[in-house]
Amino acid sequence: MAEVDRNVAVLLYDGFTALDAVGPYEVLCRVPGVTVTMVAEKAGRVRRDGADHAARRGVRPRPMTPAARKRRARNFSSSR
Numbered sequence: 001m002a003e004v005d006r007n008v009a010v011l012l013y014d015g016f017t018a019l020d021a022v023g024p025y026e027v028l029c030r031v032p033g034v035t036v037t038m039v040a041e042k043a044g045r046v047r048r049d050g051a052d053h054a055a056r057r058g059v060r061p062r063p064m065t066p067a068a069r070k071r072r073a074r075n076f077s078s079s080r
Contacts, residue, residue, distance in 0.1 A: 006031075009039045012046040 008028050010021050021038065029036045040046050 005033045005035070008034055008036045010036060012038055012040040014047050015049050016046065018048045 008024075010025055012021055025036050025038070028034050
């Protein structure tokens with residue numbers, strides 16, 4: 001059976017959930033013969049849920065503490 005190249009489009013729209021777009025992209029882009037493209041109604045930025053709403057409410061991410069940086073570095077180096 002011959003392999004067939006496939007084109008997959010991931011639709012982005014105002015208020016989409018990032019994981020709903022990134023999850024399928026991350027999986028499908030690794031499949032041989034599959035080309036994944038993000039598409040929207042028009043060119044330009046598309047607002048996702050979560051971060052935009054949090055910024056409007058004045059919620060900001062907290063900086064990483066030195067202890068958390070060490071843990072992350074230790075976990076990253078042990079996973080390789």
